[in-house]
Amino acid sequence: MTNLHPKFIAECPTIKLSRATFCRMRPIHILTTSFISRSTCLCTKHQNMALLLKALRKQDLEVPANPETFAKEGIAEEMLQNKLPDHVVFSQWKKIQIIEKEKKKFVTRIIESEKEKEEFIEYFMNQAEEFRGHVERVRKQYEEIKKLKENLPPNHLLVQMDFAENYSCKSVEEIQSAYWNQTGVTLHPAVAYFKDDKGDTQHKSFVVVSDEMSHSSSTVHAILEKLIPEMKTLISSIEFIRYWTD
Structure with a gap:
């Protein structure tokens, strides 16, 4: 609506209309982007x-x-x-x-x-x-x-992980010919569940940013290996890691 108002004033210079009034006069069947529901990655x-x-x-x-x-x-x-x-x-x-x-x-x-x-x-x-x-x-x-989360043995980790989405990287100040040289990265979030010293279930979230776009099982194993040093700080010693992907 903020972008449409100056366009309307430019096209209709004889009409004096504030932005607030312009927004109030929006037809009810014209929805703003924040109210349009769009579901993705459905089953x-x-x-x-x-x-x-x-x-x-x-x-x-x-x-x-x-x-x-x-x-x-x-x-x-x-x-x-x-x-x-x-x-x-x-x-x-x-x-x-x-x-x-x-x-x-x-x-x-x-x-x-x-x-x-x-x-x-x-x-x-x-x-x-x-x-x-x-x-x-x-x-x-x-x-x-x-059940696995509730009955997790001591020194065991349960890692729930999945690929989120691929993104294109752009430079803040970019020359014209660099438009076609965009690189891609994928986000891979993971949540590690573990028992603390009192026996309560705790969790910690991780996000891995990678330029490997294959989304294959070998990529999942490589990401898990990369996260293990960080996960070792959660508990005294890791005896077993079970991971589950959506």
């Missing part, structure tokens, strides 16, 4: 199930919009048989091959598909069963990681 299985449920809701079926709520409640196949039309249109996130600049590459996009009712019901029921298993595995994993 593919959760989003695909949400898209399937969206397709059912368009057919006036009473199903929850939340995929995990649906995993608990489910839906009867007879209801799908009775209420779905002969052809069902739905969307899914899929990896497809495209040709860009005469080169083949794979991209992930939302693809709209259409199936006959019987075919869609079979596809939906299979996806729902697979999704329930996915939700149960996630629940069990977090349940086990919680």
Whole structure:
């Protein structure tokens, strides 16, 4: 809004309007960036199930919009048989091959598909069963990681780590030709859990900045080896390190 106000004054010099009044007159359907919700790095299985449920809701079926709520409640196949039309249109996130600049590459996009009712019901029921298993595995994993934290033996470390994001590095004062010479770095946060002398669970956070962009298992091991000297300051002696990546 701060940038738009002087542009408006420049385009409409005959109108005298303060920035405060300009902001108040913003239409309610025009949202500022701080109020626009944009979720990234979502789970593919959760989003695909949400898209399937969206397709059912368009057919006036009473199903929850939340995929995990649906995993608990489910839906009867007879209801799908009775209420779905002969052809069902739905969307899914899929990896497809495209040709860009005469080169083949794979991209992930939302693809709209259409199936006959019987075919869609079979596809939906299979996806729902697979999704329930996915939700149960996630629940069990977090349940086990919680138990490990609570029952961590003395001189043992539990390190929870994952790659965060890749960033491009730029110079504060940069010449024009250097624009194409940007280097990249990745952030790899880690949290180490341990027991203190009183037996209470403590934790300490670390962030590794690296120009290794492969995000491979060997990179994770190298980062862990780099963190071990820092982790040795947390407890008197390290007997065992268990690490867990998302």
